[in-house]
Structure formats: structure tokens, C-alpha cells
Amino acid sequence: MKRKTTDTISIIVFLLPALILFFGILVLPMVLSGYYSLFEWNGVGDMKFINFGNFKEMFTSDLVPMKAGLLHALLLAGLSVGIQLPLSLGLALMLGRGIKGERFFLSINFLPVLISTVVIGKLWSAIYTPKGMLNNLLRSLGIIGEKNILWTNDGKNGKLLLACIIPMLWQYVGYHMLLMYAGVKSVAPELREAAKIDGATTWQVDRHVVIPSMKQVLKVSVIFAVTGSLKAYDLISILGGNKNSSAAVPSTLLMNQMFDANRVGMGSAIAVIMIILCFAFAVLINFLFRERD
Amino acid sequence: MAKKKDSFNPDQYAIQKSSPVFRVVSTVLLIIWSALNLYPLFWMITFSLKDNMQITKTAMYGLPKGAPSEWIWKNYKDLQIKDILMYFKNSAIVTFLAILISMIAAMMASYALMRIKWKFRGAINKMFMLGITIPVQASLVPVFIIAKNLGWIDTRMALIIPYAAFSLSMSILISNGFMTNIPMDLDEAAYIDGCSRYGVFFRIIVPLMLPAVSTIAIYSFLQCWNELMFASTFISTKELRTLPSGLRQLTGTYTTNFGLVGAAITVATIPTIIIYILLSRKIQESFIAGAVKG
Amino acid sequence: MKKILATLLVVAMVLSLAACGDKNNTTNNSSNNTPAGAVDMTKSCSLTMWCIAVETDSNRASYEHAIADMKAKYPNIDFKWEATQNDDYKPKIKAAFQADAVSDIFFTWSCAFLGEFVKAGKVYCLDEAYKEFADKIDMGRMCKNTTYDGKKYGVPLTMNIVALFANMDILKSVGYDDVPATYEDLLKCCEALKAKNIIPFGCAAAADQTWCVTEYVEPIIEKACGAKVLDDIFAGNASWDNADVAKAVNIFQDMINKGYFDPDGAGLNNDTVKNNFIAGDYAFYMNGSWNCADFAKVDGLNVKVSEFPVIDASKSKLGQLIGGPSDTLAVWNGSKNAAVAAKYTLEMGQLLSKYGYLDGCGLPAWKVDYDISNINPLTKKVAEIVNNSDYMVLFGDTAMKAEDADKYLKEIAKVYGGEVNGTTFTSDLKNSIR
Incomplete structure (x- = not known):
């Protein structure tokens, strides 16, 4: 019994710092967002209770293109899981097998994460400019004709969404690669050797020995990739997608409503949707990875 | 060597x-x-x-x-190197303390969640994971109000505590992975020797968690180092500005000398990269140590 | 165990909630210190100011200059100022107002941006303070954009208008010694340029650059329909549903369709377009008068500045401009020294207007009583245009409420992309903007 009470106290003591941070800085804004989301409010004037009006509006009106925003975020999440992560995994496996200059490659490929997003954004703007690198490359390959593709145009002739997605996928390959590389490396060498002796090919070893033992790492990567996609903001905003553009994502819509349009209620409602969605995905991913245990 | x-x-x-x-x-x-x-x-x-x-x-x-x-080369001559170093220093202080706080809080929480058996630990653990879902943009105003009432506006605290809070969930997630890797026998042996929970945590767990430090640090670092919105909103005094908001001083309303911005970013990035390269062996090593459990 | 944990959670919640319980206190206890009589400017106090003149901003020098003067004049006032980058400033100032923690003096844009704060009762009224300055400024014109319900809340600094810049070397190559003075002549000039494979106009229209398109559309609408029509629409006093506006928008689209604009424009940023103009890729560039100082600095660039020619002389005339006072300083109602701040701001605003003008970064909102012989010729010319003007309509995206401006810019982008024509433009905006 005595052990039990001291345990309770020590649990509290150990959890306290995290709980204070969590409730003070993270939960409170979340609660306030939930509260504000039920109002029409410009942030400084009177608040008008409108129930779920903001939620209704964002899914029915064109002025807050939340449906498109969510679609873009889900597309990004899908591409992130479908392209970025396999690429990272491929690189990690390749490096993990032992290649000359392994550590050099590992460090280089992590660099884009360390370089300021402003620089990355500027670089891609230069790549996308009408008479720029990308159009010239496509032209020399015979993919486009006389007319330039206007990558960063927001209209129906532009490719803004694609232009925003490409660098976002590219920039974080190294981030996931580093995580996964660690996973690859921590597979006991004896396991691999055993499989090899049994006559498995390199690919079979990866497929049946290495990848299954990396499940936890993969889970974390998928969670980071999906929640990161749902919250994406920086690069889109730097490449010009920060208004209600054709590349709008929930975060840009949130900023736009909250600080350009002075609609704190609507901005909060968007935040609520984002939180619910991220959490739902995190739970879902946990569930999917657990099921196969 | x-x-x-x-x-x-x-x-x-x-x-x-x-x-x-x-x-x-x-x-x-x-x-x-x-x-x-x-x-x-x-x-x-x-x-x-x-x-x-x-x-x-x-x-x-x-x-x-x-x-x-x-x-x-004039871009470098025009640069106020002293200011950039000051911003760098501020960023370093804020980021270091934020990482430290979130790491300590995360390890302690992780200990209570992973190594003491009690009823709601699963639920509490899931609750902490909510933290990675919160968009920073939505919390700007509420955090401003909290910081103002605590007298933190225009002090480093206004950045340190929110940054720590926003990296907390990720730190707990990573910490949990490392924590489950430490054999429970060690705790039991220590209890038999008369150690308290605290004694076990500080004498046994913390030293064994050292490989987790760089993993947590690098992920938290990426979150804190480039943060701009809180930094430009909560800090007005030049002497306290962090790198991202300091570098924004070089972006004019109508005209910007991009070469100068580039020079400033280069000066600010090179040390980060050098530190990364120097530490990369250590970082990669600790990544591997903590990997299996994620 | 369960109970303790629950209690703990509740305590944490209450603690953090209590922290923001008293958020309305500051405004209440400090808004009542408006003095009846003269303001004592000799007592010591401290003032803070937030603005957007960051270290490399073109206005920086004028701020440093003006503040040095003010500090010398009022050594008793401890003045502290900090600049935040334009784009970061908007969330900052809005968050600060929501949290009631604003600097004593703050930079703002006129019309709708400041209006929101005024409506919420958070801005100090400057009527009393203005009394002393009545002869220093043309209040009717310059304070119009910061007057709400007949009360003045803002101090205008420098201002800018939309100007038509022409590369005279290129015009000369097609036989023009001066900027075409009539609309018909301008079109002829464009044809001549096209025949020589020179692109007449450069305009940026990549995502987020739509404001550059408005620098073309607004003067064209104004010169086709008259300033009053546009002003009423921007101010919300008239509907967008106006056949003349639709026609003017069609005129603009016609110019695009005829190939008078860089076909790559829809994918370009303003920085690139501006550099293209400097490099001689375009004959004309229509943009804000803040470019004057930059163009004047380029060696060998022979630029003339003028206003867009009149399109329909029965409705508009020269001297109807787009632009006007937008950059403004205002005083927070919650300031402990609001009355002192008000007087200080007015004096400083006057200096900022002067130094900004002398540096060529804008036109003075305050009357000129100093030597201007050293100002660059382009800025001087624009000042002349403004002096001869009789109607200035503020930039649409500043004049309108943020929410409406957003819809407006989106629709303008569609005009440039050819996705809508004049009629659909006006009817779309009629429906979306109340």
C-alpha cells in the first residue's frame, strides 16, 4: 500500500513538467480555438455566436476553399507516403548495405533540411521562372513546345500546386532517410547473414528481414510525414500560395482567414479541423501498424 | 581518438x-x-x-x-556581422534551453509512462501525442495572451517555453522508444538495493538515456531553429531577436537586396552545417541506438 | 490515484486559464487619461513604437533621421522603436491588439486596416492633438483615409501613387520623343513597338503578385470611368455592377490579347519584371511611385514618369490618380501616455513625411516648407503630378476590408489570366462583396 502512494506521488512528480507545458501552451490554445470556432469574430470587436456556422461555410462556400485545401493536404500526405518515404527507404537500404562513402552520402542528403526554407524557396522560384531551368530542360527533352509553362501562376494556366509539392517532397527525403537508415543499421547482422546463407537474395533479405524489423521506425516516419503534410505551410507560402490560391492548404487558409481577412472564428474553425484530422490520422496509423503484430 | x-x-x-x-x-x-x-x-x-x-x-x-x-563581395561588407552573430547567439540560447526543458520534461514523463505500471498510462501517452497535431498558426494569439499575463512578452521566455511545449510530444515519442529498450531488470535490482523511483531515474535511467539526447535534440532543433512567427510576434527588442526574425530585417517592403539576404543566410547557415558535420557521427550513432523502437 | 490525477489536470487547466482571465484590464484603466487642456511635453516618460521600417527598408533612413531629431527635441522622453518586416507585422499587430499589448505608437495602413481597430475602440483619437497642426497639413485630402465618423485617428506619413514609367531610349527607337499623351497614341505606340518585337508592358502576375496587376487595372478603370465611380465602389458606397467598369476591364484584357504584355508575365515576380524593365526588355512599366528612387539610381537608364492617359474624356481627366496616404502612425488607446504620444506622433509624422520625400521614397503628406532641390527628378515629377491632381483613389486592396480585398485580388488575377471578362468580373464581385 505504501509503495502504491509513493508511486502515485512519483508518477505525478515525473509527469508534472510535461503536463504543465502540455496544458499551459498546447491544450489551452486548442480549447480556445474550439471556443472561438463557434463565433463570428474579427479578433478585436464583438463576438457573435453562430454555432457551427464557420464549419458549414468552409465546406459549402467558395470563399474559404477548405474542401480544396484538405484535398491538397491529403494529396500531399499521399504523395509523401507514396513517393517520399519509399525513396527515403530505398536510399536508407542502399546505404545500409554498406557502400563506399556511406557516411558522406548520409550527411549530404540531410543538408536540405538544414538550409533555410527561404533559400530553398528562392532557389525553386529561380528554377520555376518562365525562362528558367525547368522549362529549358523540358524543352530540350521535347516535352514542351514554344510556350513556357507558368509554374508559379495561380490561374487555370498555372501549375502552382505541383510547383509547391515537388520541393516539399524533395526537401524532407533526407530527414526520413536518416531515421530509416538508423532502423536498417540496427538490424542484427547475424539475422541478415543467416538469411543470406539460406540463399536469400539481397532484395529478399531487405523484404523479409530488414523491413519487418523496422516497423516502429516506419510508423514514426509515416506519422511525421502525414501530420507534417497536413500542417505544411512554409514553402507554399514562400512560393506564393499563401492566399486562397489554387495551392491552398489548411494552414495557408488558416493564416489567411485569421490575419488577412480578420476572421478569427473561421481561422480557429480551420485549426479545429486540422487538429481532428491530424489526430485521426495518427490514431489510424498506429492502428494499422499494430494490427500486423 | x-x-x-x-x-x-x-x-x-x-x-x-x-x-x-x-x-x-x-x-x-x-x-x-x-x-x-x-x-x-x-x-x-x-x-x-x-x-x-x-x-x-x-x-x-x-x-x-x-x-x-x-x-x-560588397554584400558581405554591407552585412552587420555583429548583429548576425547576436541573432545567432539568441537563437542558440533559446533553442538550447527549449530543447533542454522539453528533453527533461519528456524523459521524466516517459519514465512515468513506460516504467511505472499504472492504469491510465496508455491514455495519457496518447494524449501527449495530440501535441504533434496542433498547428502553430492557430496558437499564436492564445499563446500571446498567456505570455503577456506571465510577463514574458519581449523576453526570451516567450519563445523558450512555447518552443519547448511544441517539441514536447515528439520528444516523448522518441524518448519512449529508447526507454523501452532499457531492461527492466536494472530497475528491479536497484529497488532491491533500496533505491527510490527518483534514485532509479537519476542514477540508472538518465545515464542510459544519453544516446537519446542527440536524437531528441536534432528533431527539436529543426523545429525551434527556423521558427519565425512566434519569434517576430513576441520579440520586439532587437537585442533579443532570433536568427529568422533578425534576417527578416533585410527584406524591405518594396525593394530587397537579395544578395545581402543571401550573404546573411550564408553566414548564419555555415556554422550550423559545420556543427552538424562535426556531430554527424555522434548523431547517426545515437540514431542507430534508438532506432528499432522509434 | 485516479482522483489525484484528475485534480492535477484540473489544477493545470485552471492555472493556465486564470492566466488569461484578466485580459481586458489594460484598456479599461488607461483609456481615461485623456487630458482636457494642453499636453505637458516636458515631463519624463517613455514611449515605444512599432513600425515596418526594417534595417534595409527604403524608409529606414528617414525614420532614423526623424527619430534623431525628435530625441534631440525631447530629451526627457525615452523613445524606443522596433521594426518588424511588413509581412510578419500584420499577424504581430493583430495578435497584439487581441492580447491588448500594443506599443504606444504603432504603424498601420489607412482605411480598412486601421478602421478595424478604431471600431473596436482601441485607437486614441487625435482630434485634440491635430488642432495645433491645422496649418501644416491639408487635412481634407491627407487625413481622409484615417478619419472615421468624423474623427481623426491617424498621422499620414509619405504616400505613393501609381505611375507609368517609360524607357525613353526604347520609345525613341520607334519614333516617340515623349510618352504618348493620349490613349489612342499609346495604342499606336504599342503597335509600333510590337512591330519591332519589343514588348510594350511588363506586369508580374505569378501567384501572390496580383497587386501588380491592380497597378494596371485600377488606373485604366479610373481613366475610363472617372475617379468618383471607382472611389465609391472601393468604399462600398456603390455596387461593382457597373457596365463602364466592365468595359474598362475589357479594354485592359484587349491590351493583353493584342500582345502588349509579356506573355511570361503570369509566371513572373515583380522583382524580375522590374529588373527586366531596367534591362530594357519592356518599354513601359506601371507600378508604384516608390520605384522612382531606384530607377533614378541606375546609370544610363533614361526613364520618364507620367500618369496613364485618359481613356474616356467625358468621364475622366488627367489629375485623377490611384494612390494616396496609406502609411500611417497611430496611438494605442491603452497607452499610459497617450496624450504625449499623440503630440509626439504628429511631430514625428511631419518629419517622416519630410525626410521620406527628401530620400525619394515617397511623396509628402504634409506641406513642404523646406528645400527640395536635391530630390531625384523622377520623384519631383511625381510630386508635381500629385500637386496638379484633383482626385486620388486609394489602392483597392488597401481601401477595402481585408476580406473583400482578398476576393477582389483573386478576381483580378482571373482577369489577367483571361478566365473572366469584364462582365463576369463585375457580376462576380457584385455577388461576393456586400
Whole structure:
């Protein structure tokens, strides 16, 4: 019994710092967002209770293109899981097998994460400019004709969404690669050797020995990739997608409503949707990875 | 030195014999991919030696125009290096303390969640995971109000505590992985020797958690180091500005000298990269140690 | 165990909630210190100011200059100022107002941006303070954008208008010694340029650059329909549903369709377009008068500045401009020294207007009583245009409420992309903007 009470106290003591941070800085804004989301409010004037009006509006009106925003975020999440992560995994496996200059490659490929997003954004703007690198490359390959593709145009002739997605996928390959590389490396060498002796090919070893033992790492990567996609903001905003553009994502819509349009209620409602969605995905991913245990 | 090197040798994990074709193909692929990832660094440095005309029109991708003596070295001369170092220092202080706080809080929480058996630990653990779902943009105003009432506005605390809070969930997630890896027998043995929970945590768990430190640090670092919105909203005093908001001083309303911005970013990024390269062995090593459990 | 944990959670919640319980206190206890009589400017106090003149901003020098003067004049006032980058400033100032923690003096944009704060009762009224300055400024014109319900809340600094910049070397090559003075002549000039494979106009229209398109559309609408029509629409006093506006928008689209604009424009940023103009890729560039100082600095660039020619002389005339006072300083109602801040701001605003003008970064909102012979010729010319003007309509995206401006810019982008014509433009905006 005595052990039990001291345990309770020590649990509290150990959890306290995290709980204070969590409730003070993270939960409170979340609660306030939930509260504000039920109002029409410009942030400084009177608040008008409108129930779920903001939620209704964002899914029915064109002025807050939340449906498109969510679609873009889900597309990004899908591409992130479908392209970025396999690429990272491929690189990690390749490096993990032992290649000359392994550590050099590992460090280089992590660099884009360390370089300021402003620089990355500027670089891609230069790549996308009408008479720029990308159009010239496509032209020399015979993919486009006389007319330039206007990558960063927001209209129906532009490719803004694609232009925003490409660098976002590219920039974080190294981030996931580093995580996964660690996973690859921590597979006991004896396991691999055993499989090899049994006559498995390199690919079979990866497929049946290495990848299954990396499940936890993969889970974390998928969670980071999906929640990161749902919250994406920086690069889109730097490449010009920060208004209600054709590349709008929930975060840009949130900023736009909250600080350009002075609609704190609507901005909060968007935040609520984002939180619910991220959490739902995190739970879902946990569930999917657990099921196969 | 030699001994240190022995502690991590990637080759010991590797299968020694893969086919030569595979080696050549993968090396070529890796070289191409690495070139793509190295280019931004090269571009950033050349960018800092150009003027606006070259950046937007005449020398967009490669070296600046003309001989090295004609490059726009002036960008570096015009730079207030002292200010940038000050911003760098502020960023370092804020980031370091934020990481420290979130790491301590995360390890303590992780200990209570992973090594003491009680009823709601699963639920509490899930609750903490909510933290990675919160968009920072939505919390700007509420956090401003909290910080104001605590008297933190225009002090480093206004950044340290929110940054710590926003990296908390990720730190707990990573910490949990490491924590489950430490055999429970160690705790039990210590209890039998008369250690309290606290004694176990500080004497046994913390030292064994050291490999987790760099993993947590690097993920938290990425979150805190480039944060701009809180930094520019909560801090007004120049002497307290962090790098991202300090560098924004170089972006004018209508005209911006992008070469100067490039020079500033280069000056600010190079130390980060050097530190990363110096630490990368350590970082990668600790990543591997903590990997399986994520 | 369960109970303790629950209690703990509740305590944490309450603690953090209590922390923001008293958020309305500051405004209440400090808004009542408006003095009846003269303001004592000799007592010591401290004032803070937030603005957007960051270290490399073109206005920086004028701020440093003006503040040095003010500090010398009022050594008793401890003045502290900090600049935040334009784009970061908007969330900052809005968050600060929501949290009631604003600097004593703050930079703002006129019309709708400041209006929101005024409506919420958070801005100090400057009527009393203005009394002393009645002869220093043309209040009717310059304070119009910061007057709400007949009360003045803002101090205008420098201002800018939309100007038509022409590369005279290029015009000369097609036989023009001066900027075409009539609309018909301008079109002829464009044809001549086209025949020589020179692109007449450069305009940026990549995502987020739509404001550059408005620098073309607004003067064209104004010169086709008259300033009053546009002003009423921007101010919300008239509907967008106006056949003349639709026609003017069609005129603009016609110019695009005829190939008078860089076909790549829809994918370009303003920085690139501006550099293209400097490099001689375009004959004309229509943009804000803040470009004057930059163009004047380029060696060998022979630029003339003028206003867009009149399109329909029965409705508009020269001297109807787009632009006007937008950059403004205002005083927070919650300031402990609001009255002192008000007087200080007015004096400083006057200096900022002067130094900004002398540096060529804008036109003075305050009357000129100093030597201007050293100002660059382009800025001087624009000042002349403004002096001869009789109607200035503020930039649409500043004049309108943020929410409406957003819809407006989106629709403008569609005009440039050819996705809508004049009629659909006006009817779309009629429906979306109340």
C-alpha cells in the first residue's frame, strides 16, 4: 500500500513538467480555438455566436476553399507516403548495405533540411521562372513546345500546386532517410547473414528481414510525414500560395482567414479541423501498424 | 581518438559481399541524388555574391558573372556581422534551453509512462501525442495572451517555453522508444538495493538515456531553429531577436537586396552545417541506438 | 490515484486559464487619461513604437533621421522603436491588439486596416492633438483615409501613387520623343513597338503578385470611368455592377490579347519584371511611385514618369490618380501616455513625411516648407503630378476590408489570366462583396 502512494506521488512528480507545458501552451490554445470556432469574430470587436456556422461555410462556400485545401493536404500526405518515404527507404537500404562513402552520402542528403526554407524557396522560384531551368530542360527533352509553362501562376494556366509539392517532397527525403537508415543499421547482422546463407537474395533479405524489423521506425516516419503534410505551410507560402490560391492548404487558409481577412472564428474553425484530422490520422496509423503484430 | 572511432563502425553491420553491379549502380544513383542535395548549398553561397539583376535574370543558377574579383563581395561588407552573430547567439540560447526543458520534461514523463505500471498510462501517452497535431498558426494569439499575463512578452521566455511545449510530444515519442529498450531488470535490482523511483531515474535511467539526447535534440532543433512567427510576434527588442526574425530585417517592403539576404543566410547557415558535420557521427550513432523502437 | 490525477489536470487547466482571465484590464484603466487642456511635453516618460521600417527598408533612413531629431527635441522622453518586416507585422499587430499589448505608437495602413481597430475602440483619437497642426497639413485630402465618423485617428506619413514609367531610349527607337499623351497614341505606340518585337508592358502576375496587376487595372478603370465611380465602389458606397467598369476591364484584357504584355508575365515576380524593365526588355512599366528612387539610381537608364492617359474624356481627366496616404502612425488607446504620444506622433509624422520625400521614397503628406532641390527628378515629377491632381483613389486592396480585398485580388488575377471578362468580373464581385 505504501509503495502504491509513493508511486502515485512519483508518477505525478515525473509527469508534472510535461503536463504543465502540455496544458499551459498546447491544450489551452486548442480549447480556445474550439471556443472561438463557434463565433463570428474579427479578433478585436464583438463576438457573435453562430454555432457551427464557420464549419458549414468552409465546406459549402467558395470563399474559404477548405474542401480544396484538405484535398491538397491529403494529396500531399499521399504523395509523401507514396513517393517520399519509399525513396527515403530505398536510399536508407542502399546505404545500409554498406557502400563506399556511406557516411558522406548520409550527411549530404540531410543538408536540405538544414538550409533555410527561404533559400530553398528562392532557389525553386529561380528554377520555376518562365525562362528558367525547368522549362529549358523540358524543352530540350521535347516535352514542351514554344510556350513556357507558368509554374508559379495561380490561374487555370498555372501549375502552382505541383510547383509547391515537388520541393516539399524533395526537401524532407533526407530527414526520413536518416531515421530509416538508423532502423536498417540496427538490424542484427547475424539475422541478415543467416538469411543470406539460406540463399536469400539481397532484395529478399531487405523484404523479409530488414523491413519487418523496422516497423516502429516506419510508423514514426509515416506519422511525421502525414501530420507534417497536413500542417505544411512554409514553402507554399514562400512560393506564393499563401492566399486562397489554387495551392491552398489548411494552414495557408488558416493564416489567411485569421490575419488577412480578420476572421478569427473561421481561422480557429480551420485549426479545429486540422487538429481532428491530424489526430485521426495518427490514431489510424498506429492502428494499422499494430494490427500486423 | 582511435578508440572513439571504434565505437561506431557502420561496416560491421553491413553485408560485406554484394554484387559489383549493384555497387556501381547504387553508387551512381547516390551520386546523382547527392548532387541534387548539395546544389542548394552551392547555390546559396553563389547567391550571396550576386546582385538582384543577376539573381533574377542574368546569372540565376551558376557562379556570379565575371571574374571572382567582380563578384559582389560588397554584400558581405554591407552585412552587420555583429548583429548576425547576436541573432545567432539568441537563437542558440533559446533553442538550447527549449530543447533542454522539453528533453527533461519528456524523459521524466516517459519514465512515468513506460516504467511505472499504472492504469491510465496508455491514455495519457496518447494524449501527449495530440501535441504533434496542433498547428502553430492557430496558437499564436492564445499563446500571446498567456505570455503577456506571465510577463514574458519581449523576453526570451516567450519563445523558450512555447518552443519547448511544441517539441514536447515528439520528444516523448522518441524518448519512449529508447526507454523501452532499457531492461527492466536494472530497475528491479536497484529497488532491491533500496533505491527510490527518483534514485532509479537519476542514477540508472538518465545515464542510459544519453544516446537519446542527440536524437531528441536534432528533431527539436529543426523545429525551434527556423521558427519565425512566434519569434517576430513576441520579440520586439532587437537585442533579443532570433536568427529568422533578425534576417527578416533585410527584406524591405518594396525593394530587397537579395544578395545581402543571401550573404546573411550564408553566414548564419555555415556554422550550423559545420556543427552538424562535426556531430554527424555522434548523431547517426545515437540514431542507430534508438532506432528499432522509434 | 485516479482522483489525484484528475485534480492535477484540473489544477493545470485552471492555472493556465486564470492566466488569461484578466485580459481586458489594460484598456479599461488607461483609456481615461485623456487630458482636457494642453499636453505637458516636458515631463519624463517613455514611449515605444512599432513600425515596418526594417534595417534595409527604403524608409529606414528617414525614420532614423526623424527619430534623431525628435530625441534631440525631447530629451526627457525615452523613445524606443522596433521594426518588424511588413509581412510578419500584420499577424504581430493583430495578435497584439487581441492580447491588448500594443506599443504606444504603432504603424498601420489607412482605411480598412486601421478602421478595424478604431471600431473596436482601441485607437486614441487625435482630434485634440491635430488642432495645433491645422496649418501644416491639408487635412481634407491627407487625413481622409484615417478619419472615421468624423474623427481623426491617424498621422499620414509619405504616400505613393501609381505611375507609368517609360524607357525613353526604347520609345525613341520607334519614333516617340515623349510618352504618348493620349490613349489612342499609346495604342499606336504599342503597335509600333510590337512591330519591332519589343514588348510594350511588363506586369508580374505569378501567384501572390496580383497587386501588380491592380497597378494596371485600377488606373485604366479610373481613366475610363472617372475617379468618383471607382472611389465609391472601393468604399462600398456603390455596387461593382457597373457596365463602364466592365468595359474598362475589357479594354485592359484587349491590351493583353493584342500582345502588349509579356506573355511570361503570369509566371513572373515583380522583382524580375522590374529588373527586366531596367534591362530594357519592356518599354513601359506601371507600378508604384516608390520605384522612382531606384530607377533614378541606375546609370544610363533614361526613364520618364507620367500618369496613364485618359481613356474616356467625358468621364475622366488627367489629375485623377490611384494612390494616396496609406502609411500611417497611430496611438494605442491603452497607452499610459497617450496624450504625449499623440503630440509626439504628429511631430514625428511631419518629419517622416519630410525626410521620406527628401530620400525619394515617397511623396509628402504634409506641406513642404523646406528645400527640395536635391530630390531625384523622377520623384519631383511625381510630386508635381500629385500637386496638379484633383482626385486620388486609394489602392483597392488597401481601401477595402481585408476580406473583400482578398476576393477582389483573386478576381483580378482571373482577369489577367483571361478566365473572366469584364462582365463576369463585375457580376462576380457584385455577388461576393456586400
